[in-house]
Amino acid sequence: MSVAPRRIKSGIPGLDELIEGGFPEGRSTLISGATGTGKSIFGVQYLYMGAKQFNEPGIYVTLDERPELTRQDMLRFGWDLREFEERNLLYIIDGSIAKIGIPSEEQFSLPVTGFDVDKLLLEILRVSKRINAKRVVIDSIPAMGLNFENENEIRKAILKLSFMLARTGVTSILISEINETSNTFGKYGVEEYVVDGVIVLHYMGSGMQSNRTMHIRKMRATHHSEDLHPLKISDNGIEIHKVDEAYDE
Numbered sequence: 001m002s003v004a005p006r007r008i009k010s011g012i013p014g015l016d017e018l019i020e021g022g023f024p025e026g027r028s029t030l031i032s033g034a035t036g037t038g039k040s041i042f043g044v045q046y047l048y049m050g051a052k053q054f055n056e057p058g059i060y061v062t063l064d065e066r067p068e069l070t071r072q073d074m075l076r077f078g079w080d081l082r083e084f085e086e087r088n089l090l091y092i093i094d095g096s097i098a099k100i101g102i103p104s105e106e107q108f109s110l111p112v113t114g115f116d117v118d119k120l121l122l123e124i125l126r127v128s129k130r131i132n133a134k135r136v137v138i139d140s141i142p143a144m145g146l147n148f149e150n151e152n153e154i155r156k157a158i159l160k161l162s163f164m165l166a167r168t169g170v171t172s173i174l175i176s177e178i179n180e181t182s183n184t185f186g187k188y189g190v191e192e193y194v195v196d197g198v199i200v201l202h203y204m205g206s207g208m209q210s211n212r213t214m215h216i217r218k219m220r221a222t223h224h225s226e227d228l229h230p231l232k233i234s235d236n237g238i239e240i241h242k243v244d245e246a247y248d249e
Helices: 039-054 067-077 081-086 117-131 141-145 151-168
Strands: 028-033 058-062 090-094 135-139 171-177 197-206 209-219 228-234 237-240
Touching: 028 039, 028 151, 039 058, 039 067, 039 081, 039 090, 039 135, 039 171, 039 237, 058 067, 058 117, 067 081, 067 090, 081 090, 090 117, 117 151, 135 141, 135 151, 141 151, 141 171, 151 171
Parallel strands: 028 171, 028 197, 058 090, 058 135, 135 171
Antiparallel strands: 197 209, 209 228, 228 237
């Protein structure tokens, strides 16, 4: 008799009821979408609420934006990341400037010798053991891809990253950017196959009005909604609404 996987609460209001109570523990989920769809907010909210509501330590790996800017941006939602960093419930690994050879001022970062996926994995494992991490967010896959000369190398790096995250037992989110009209769910055409779940965020304009939506493309070991759900970014972060639910913009 098979045993249902334990669920990790997403911290995103309205989402868990669509995925049997949360993400399957120890699995990875791809969050993809075009610019402005809320991908990074989604990732940070997953970690912040994991620390605040469930006392689950998490790691945010930023390969794009500098950590200090992320901390500033998240204050608009009332999320003081430093509070949980000081309590050893949230650590940020800075990989945003390693590729240009500038040392980071962060406690955890990649060496200035340049980006290397093996060094990134070692840093994630080191920090994970230190705080017994339950959650990891990689933001983002396209930023990581800029460090490779060809797409074959990028695909190998993504495969290695996904495999090693699964080995550590963390429940992870990988963030990727795609065009709104793209027929794939990851920039390099491999991300959606190596992860256990795919959630696509959309930002659609119609005349004078723009709407954000979320679609759960796949979620292994999970009965999930297949509808296109309204997504709202409020002062409290991301909220997912029911298909027939009207809400004020």
